[in-house]
Amino acid sequence: MPEGQFHIVPVDVTNAHHVGTVFRSIYGEDFPVRDVYEPGTLCREIESGRLISLLAFDMNGQTAGYASMYKTAPNPRLWEAGNLAVVPAYKYTDISLRLIRFLFNFAANSITIIDGIFVEAVCSHYFTQVNAVKNGMVDCALELDQLDGESFKDERNNKAGTARVSCALYFRELTDLSEAEFVPARYNEILRQIAGSLRPRILFPSIDSLPTDEKTILEEKYYASARTWKTAIQAIGSDWTVVVEDILDKAGQRQVMSLQVTVNMACPHIGSAVDLLRKKGFFFGGMFPRWFGTDGLLMQKLFGSEREYEKIKLYTPFSRELLAFIKSDCEAVRGV
Amino acid sequence: MTTMEKVCGIILKIKKKDISAADLKLEASLVDDLKLDSLDFAEMLVLAEEAFSIEIPLDDANRLTTIGAAVEYFDKRIAG
Numbered sequence: 001m002p003e004g005q006f007h008i009v010p011v012d013v014t015n016a017h018h019v020g021t022v023f024r025s026i027y028g029e030d031f032p033v034r035d036v037y038e039p040g041t042l043c044r045e046i047e048s049g050r051l052i053s054l055l056a057f058d059m060n061g062q063t064a065g066y067a068s069m070y071k072t073a074p075n076p077r078l079w080e081a082g083n084l085a086v087v088p089a090y091k092y093t094d095i096s097l098r099l100i101r102f103l104f105n106f107a108a109n110s111i112t113i114i115d116g117i118f119v120e121a122v123c124s125h126y127f128t129q130v131n132a133v134k135n136g137m138v139d140c141a142l143e144l145d146q147l148d149g150e151s152f153k154d155e156r157n158n159k160a161g162t163a164r165v166s167c168a169l170y171f172r173e174l175t176d177l178s179e180a181e182f183v184p185a186r187y188n189e190i191l192r193q194i195a196g197s198l199r200p201r202i203l204f205p206s207i208d209s210l211p212t213d214e215k216t217i218l219e220e221k222y223y224a225s226a227r228t229w230k231t232a233i234q235a236i237g238s239d240w241t242v243v244v245e246d247i248l249d250k251a252g253q254r255q256v257m258s259l260q261v262t263v264n265m266a267c268p269h270i271g272s273a274v275d276l277l278r279k280k281g282f283f284f285g286g287m288f289p290r291w292f293g294t295d296g297l298l299m300q301k302l303f304g305s306e307r308e309y310e311k312i313k314l315y316t317p318f319s320r321e322l323l324a325f326i327k328s329d330c331e332a333v334r335g336v
Numbered sequence: 337m338t339t340m341e342k343v344c345g346i347i348l349k350i351k352k353k354d355i356s357a358a359d360l361k362l363e364a365s366l367v368d369d370l371k372l373d374s375l376d377f378a379e380m381l382v383l384a385e386e387a388f389s390i391e392i393p394l395d396d397a398n399r400l401t402t403i404g405a406a407v408e409y410f411d412k413r414i415a416g
Contacts, residue, residue, distance in 0.1 A: 091373040097394055127378040134394045315382055 006064055006095055008102045011053040016042045018055055022066040025087045032225050033083060036066075045070070052079070052110065054103055056095050064090045067099040069107055069117065074219050074232050075293045077115040077175075079107060084128075100131050108174075115175045115290040120167040122147065129315040132170035138197035139319040141169040141286025141298050142326055144307060145258050148226045164257065164304055166312050168319055171289045173198050179294050182206035184271035187284055187297070190325050193318075194287045201295075206271030211236065216243045227257040234292055236269045244280055257304045262288050262296035274299060283330040286322060339388075339407045339414070346383045347403070350376050362404035388414055 011019060016039035023031045035041045045051035053068035065086040069079045081103060086096050107117065119137060121128035133139075145164035180202040183191045188205065195201045216237040221230045229251055237243075244261075251259045261277060263270055265287075274282075277299045285298030309327055314320050337345075344360040347370060355370055366372045372380065380400070381392050390413050400406045 086374070092367045092371075094374070094398060096374050097397070125375050125379065126382045127375045130378045130381055131394070 005059045006056045006093075006098060007059070008054055008056045008099065010106070011042060011046060011055055011066075013039075013043050015055055016040075018057075018063045019053070019066055021063045022055070022085050022087055025089075026085055036083065052103070052107055054099060054106065056099055058090070062089075063087060064093075065095045065099050067103045069103060072221070073118075073288070073291050074234065075115060075290055077113050077293070078290050079111070079114060079117050081107075081117055081119050096127070097131065100135060104135055104172075113175075115293070116171055116173045118172075118289075119170045120146075121170055123166045123168055123312045123314060124149070126313055126315050129168055129170070129313075129319075133316060135172070137170035137172045139168055139316055139322065140171045140194050140198075140289055142312075142314075142319065142322055143167045143169065143258070143260060143285060143298070144300060144312075144326070145302050145304055146226065146228055146260075148257075168314065169286065169288065171198070173289055175199075177201055177290065177294065179266055180204060181265040181294055182208075182268050182270050183265065184274045184297075187274070190284070190322070191287060191297070194322075195295075197318075198289055204268075206268055208268040208272065210238065210240050210269050210272045210276075212238050214238065216240055218243065222254065222256075224254075227255060228260070229254065229256045229258070230260045231262070232291065232296065233261060233263045233267075233273070235264065236267045236273045240269075240273055241276060244276060248280060251301075251303070255303075257302065259301045259303070260285065261299045261301075262291055263299065264292045264294055265297050266292065266294040270297060278333050281333055283333045284326055286326075339410050340403070342387050343384075343403055343406050343410065346380055346387060347372070349383065350379050360403060362402065362407070364403050366400060366402060366406070384410065390414070 019042060020037045023036045035045065046053065051068060051070045055063065056065040058064050067084045069081045072080045084096060084099060119128060119132045121132055144166045146167045147165040149163050149165050176199050183203050184206050192203065195203065214235060214237040216239050217234040219232045219234065231247060261282060263273055282299040282301045285300040288296035288298055309323065312323060314323060347360060351370060359370060364370055377397050381397060385392055388410050399409055
């Protein structure tokens with residue numbers, strides 16, 4: 001991979017208009033995150049502390065690439081790295097590697113309080129997974145069929161040829177977690193395996209039945225173009241059964257393909273909550289570390305055609321083990 | 337199987353639609369002649385780590401400029 005000569009700088013009011021240039025060179029006007037085409041919005045997000053973004057220029061001042069970090073989790077001290085884009089003329093250079101490395105260093109030096117950084121790596125190729133692992137991240141979850149394969153303009157990104165694209169969640173933890181957490185007995189071993197690559201945690205078995213009084217607290221994000229709906233359960237209440245039914249009804253109305261429910265592992269009732277989800281067809285996905293400040297346990301349900309597990313490209317041996325566990329849990333839930 | 341055969345096998349697997357065995361010469365440039373881009377390099381790294389049972393640091397990818405350079409790199413790494 002040839003070493004190019006590049007100049008990487010933070011996006012600001014003087015250069016924000018170049019971000020659109022990068023995305024237009026690959027996606028035309030069709031990139032689903034519209035902010036990249038709007039310099040004013042980008043600058044406001046940066047000023048408000050919700051976005052960190054970088055532009056790369058070649059030695060002639062031509063725009064070569066872009067990378068960013070932003071907040072998508074309920075925990076405001078958690079950052080997602082993503083929207084890495086390289087102008088096609090530079091795809092034979094090492095600019096993407098340099099952008100990722102620069103971004104991680106820049107974030108570590110410019111953000112004062114940061115619990116961690118995560119990446120959702122598409123599993124139709126190895127690029128993001130390799131870069132995540134080589135930059136000290138560990139694999140924690142697999143979000144099956146999360147993205148619509150059709151939305152990838154560049155067909156190489158959907159080499160697997162599947163209608164849906166799965167993602168692997170990689171995480172780098174930067175602060176200690178002091179609060180105790182709870183794990184459902186059936187997922188005790190796999191969750192401890194995932195946690196074993198993170199900072200030390202106190203994990204207790206969840207033995208409590210569903211609560212009799214409190215109300216479920218839920219946040220949601222619906223990605224209409226991907227037909228993916230992500231819900232985050234901050235707290236479980238006595239209304240849990242009704243909440244789950246409601247989620248499933250709405251998922252049907254929205255014609256969701258991938259439904260994700262992430263439950264706060266600080267909830268002592270998580271074992272009973274997960275049992276109910278499994279009765280409704282949800283299966284294990286992994287851990288979303290520090291999602292709520294404390295960790296989240298991902299349960300997922302898919303509404304599309306049969307999975308094509310063999311087409312999911314996974315880099316690490318552990319991610320392949322995780323997929324085998326997920327597949328077996330999915331089959332157990334379906335009674336296969 | 338020799339290192340050269342393993343390297344060529346990996347490249348053919350990645351670029352099977354775009355190149356033929358005749359393109360695989362020691363002096364062939366991975367970028368200019370065989371058109372490996374950053375996604376291809378990542379795949380080559382994954383397949384090579386498996387084939388040679390080694391871990392390859394990302395920075396070493398810059399050293400894999402030609403098939404010959406790749407063969408030399410893997411031979412050195414295997415030798416320890």
